[in-house]
Amino acid sequence: MRLSLIASLVAALSMPALAAGSALADAALRDQAKGLFEPLPQTPPALPGETATPEKLALGKMLFFEPRLSDTRDMSCAACHNLSMGGVDGGALSGGHNAQLAGREVQTVLNAVFNKSQYWDGRNTDLKDQVVNSVMANPKAMLKTRGGPMAINPVEHAAAKQRTIEQLKTIPGYVDAFSKAFPDQPDPLNYENIGRAIALFEATLITPDAPFDRWLKGDDAALTDDQKAGARLFMEKGCAGCHNGVNIGGASFAKFGVVAPPPADYLPADDWGRFAVTKNIADKYAFKVPSLRNVELTAPYFHTGATFDLKHAVTVMGETQLGQKLTDDEATKIVAFLKSLTGKQPEVVLPILPPRTR
């Protein structure tokens, strides 16, 4: 009896959470959110200067899954950008977790088309350039080099390009697929077109209809009360200062450790991030603010893949970027909100790749 009375009192004291669930509170929160975020479009955006024909998309998908694009014939785009796992590799091939492959953590290909720049240091603004940069290099060598393909010896790089094109030309299925995708070109099997086709395919890899998107569009029931409380905290604590827009990030750069330094293994001293691109000392240790869409699926977190624990990552961000010591309850609610950013994953039918023939 006594216990149930206490339980009732506790329930009554939780009124702010109930109030947060009311239609009025939703409308106010939504107004605030609409000033910072926008729902993901239902259909893929067009790429500048490109027409996405079925033939180009089919070719792009084949190439995305093609291990023969790598010198070792065992690494496709899909190996690191696993479309079964949120477009990342779960930390297995990248990051600091594998002694062989000390690079930066893979960033998701999902919704990458909505990012203002590509790579952790934003070295490319364009998806196609990112594709070309990543494919051109031997991905295994790339992963061994901190920061990726930029660091690759340009002579090696050109030779690897040449070998890949020569190999694809021995596969009649590819000769045919490039001709169909680029029918107006006399010699379409080249690196430029590999980049164009893969980028067009990647632009289809979007994840609309996340609960947060449905809520933004007016469906009060799409978020739980905890998720709404988390959305409010996300805005009020300042997270949305960087993680905003259609991709809830992906549009700017920020120094990791604005207010307080992160642990040493979260920010290795020898990776200067954005500085490598701009040579501006103000960009030392700045990295792209990643999109938080599907963040539930894209562990491990940070450019170093330093943690698999999303709540811990949120807490670290609060301390290093905002000078906020989040309570456990606050971090839990923000994580609940972040999980509302998981959208409908693209349904991808595996392509059938052409055999090589003599």
Place this chain on the structure above:
Amino acid sequence: MRLSLIASLVAALSMPALAAGSALADAALRDQAKGLFEPLPQTPPALPGETATPEKLALGKMLFFEPRLSDTRDMSCAACHNLSMGGVDGGALSGGHNAQLAGREVQTVLNAVFNKSQYWDGRNTDLKDQVVNSVMANPKAMLKTRGGPMAINPVEHAAAKQRTIEQLKTIPGYVDAFSKAFPDQPDPLNYENIGRAIALFEATLITPDAPFDRWLKGDDAALTDDQKAGARLFMEKGCAGCHNGVNIGGASFAKFGVVAPPPADYLPADDWGRFAVTKNIADKYAFKVPSLRNVELTAPYFHTGATFDLKHAVTVMGETQLGQKLTDDEATKIVAFLKSLTGKQPEVVLPILPPRTR
């Protein structure tokens, strides 16, 4: 004028080829073929003692694509059994082509359910046992060991099993998926069920409707004249003595080099093949007769992956197994026939794998 007369004469002299294309000739050839081969069924066969529920198949597909089944978290079944490439790895991860990974060539998972045994040495008769054997071992270690998981230290093996089960148990999506797939079991997340679910999924990976199957069923137009000539040669030269039945192979073992020894790199002296299983000296250098279905897609060939050239592989087989010195024309026609064994590849929608959560 003169040239066109010669062309007409040449055409007239090609009558045997034309005759081979007649309905009468087709009927006779088909009768002969029906005594040796049978068309692949349109639907997956049942596995003994198993019921393929949608929940089991969904779980099996997830596990087939799950890199977290490996200790290094980067190798799934699909990494070696690439369903975009005929269910094999194109020689990139296995065989003798990669100095790091000296094992045997990957065998295709497509139609494996129709093989009477699994692995090149036939150590398992059952698909489920093959799955369990392959998954249990750390696949990377397995690939480094000639002959596969049998050679793995059993203590290591058991520890790896334990780690995998413990890891899967931390992923709520898997706890849920195993419960749904095996609703009558109190603790369904175990290795036995991993094997059952993956085997059930693998049994769906069949490739019906190959041109040869359509021809066997009565469609004269399904094969070209060269393919029909190749089918006749395949039977008359003796190839079909071993490569027969529904899988055109996969049902027996044969010493590699019955009549004449193959080149040393095709048959390394230290891999005794079937002998490792039976300890019968008659099985020294015997290997499973592989299925030739989809052989066009499954280069490189032989247990060593010694060649990518199908015509060369046919020629070598003729010499070593049959004592037949095939002419270039005969080998070309047999290859044309072999390409008629490429069936409709399974349409596989990538599964979405559950994230780990704390």
